[in-house]
Amino acid sequence: MLKGKRIAIVGAGKLGEALVTGLLHRGDVESKHIIATVARTDSLQRVRERLEVEAITDNRTAVTGRDVVLLAVKPQNMAKVLKEIYPVAQTNQLFISVAASVTTAFIEERLPEGCSVIRVMPNTPALLNEGMSVLCNGKNVSKEQQAIAEYIFGAVGRTAFLDEKLMDAVTGLSGSGPAYIYVVIEALAEAGVKLGIPRDVSTLLVAQTMLGAARMTLETGQHPALLKDTVTTPAGCTIDGLMELEEGKLRVTLVKAVVKAAERARELVRTE
Ligand SMILES: NC(=O)c1ccc[n+]([C@@H]2O[C@H](COP(=O)([O-])OP(=O)(O)OC[C@H]3O[C@@H](n4cnc5c(N)ncnc54)[C@H](OP(=O)(O)O)[C@@H]3O)[C@@H](O)[C@H]2O)c1
Known part of the structure; x- marks a missing residue:
């Protein structure tokens, strides 16, 4: 080409x-x-x-x-x-x-x-x-x-x-997105540290898990909710973790972060 x-x-x-x-x-x-x-x-x-x-x-x-x-x-x-x-x-x-x-x-x-x-x-x-x-x-x-x-x-x-x-939406989502993901990686790695995992190993666990989950999403083409369901055994551990995420309003917080960043991108647009 x-x-x-x-x-x-x-x-x-x-x-x-x-x-x-x-x-x-x-x-x-x-x-x-x-x-x-x-x-x-x-x-x-x-x-x-x-x-x-x-x-x-x-x-x-x-x-x-x-x-x-x-x-x-x-x-x-x-x-x-x-x-x-x-x-x-x-x-x-x-x-x-x-x-x-x-x-x-x-x-x-x-x-x-x-x-x-x-x-x-x-x-x-x-x-x-x-x-x-x-x-x-x-x-x-x-x-x-x-x-x-x-x-x-x-x-x-x-x-x-x-x-x-x-x-502007793209700027707020995939443009700024890596920053949101780093915060998530950092927070999850901190959780590992809280539970006694050395920080470097904890960060490795989280980053590779993130990479794996991203590839599963891209390569299987399945809806993320379905992929989540495959990890979530009835009455198992994951559902307890997910309930904490819901209570902490992770979803709505992420949506609001992207919307806010997109609004800011709109303010910065150069047209003249
Ligand atoms: N980095 C990213 O991942 C990323 C992501 C999305 C969008 N962007 C966009 O990509 C653009 C570049 O970002 P960057 O991170 O690569 O910035 P950067 O590393 O600062 O590179 C800018 C380059 O432009 C050169 N430059 C400045 N004025 C110039 C001129 N008048 N004529 C010719 N060259 C000139 C600079 O030269 P010197 O080296 O001599 O200073 C420098 O090499 C930005 O508009 C940014 O919005 C970047």
Whole structure:
């Protein structure tokens, strides 16, 4: 899908690096077809050594003639970068942005008329190729460009396409989600410590249990309630634990956390 495609990563920080690593590792793209930019000359060495791709600080040069331009700078730097690349941006290029809360309209308005823009909300496990990236299309995206973007983010985890109006919800759910899960891991590990299990072993038990439960959900395709039922023996131990969770209002608390984070994401959206 990406064979022969020339890709520019504008802002090769943590996420940009993870994407380049994922793409090179999968063997879809040759390193000579990737160029990366950073803000500071100090960062050039890091990118060249770690990614073994060409790295420069001139975004305009990097974007010129590229098939795919991945915009991976922080949201507050996006307007400045778009202004810089405007003179060389072409309608046959695909622009993909990962900047949180930056809409496709914001980007389209700052690029020449007709440019194709896809917005992506990845999450931090992308750094370990276990990310969840949700993509949404701007105005001018073709089926082929959609497939290219999906393929690129498939290099760092799973992908899904949604309508842009759901991106704030996505931010509150899978974007912020790892933080909620870390709290759950920490709390359960603490429970193990309370019961005498050494902290490192307790954390291992919890994290692997979480990973196992997540894989069971993804790979069996069964409803989580059904999977829960298979662990819950009548009059056994698990039902007592579950009743405590219900009394502590775990479900409603999680729902409220996601809704609150999504509301905050809506407040932060950059449209102009
Ligand atoms: N990290 C994640 O898992 C994650 C998840 C979801 C969304 N995102 C989004 O991804 C974007 C990048 O996040 P990150 O965590 O990778 O941040 P980061 O590590 O700080 O990377 C940002 C990169 O942008 C470079 N940069 C800044 N201004 C630039 C400019 N004018 N031209 C070219 N490069 C420039 C920086 O260069 P220097 O290295 O020289 O400073 C840095 O390498 C953000 O918009 C964020 O919202 C990230």
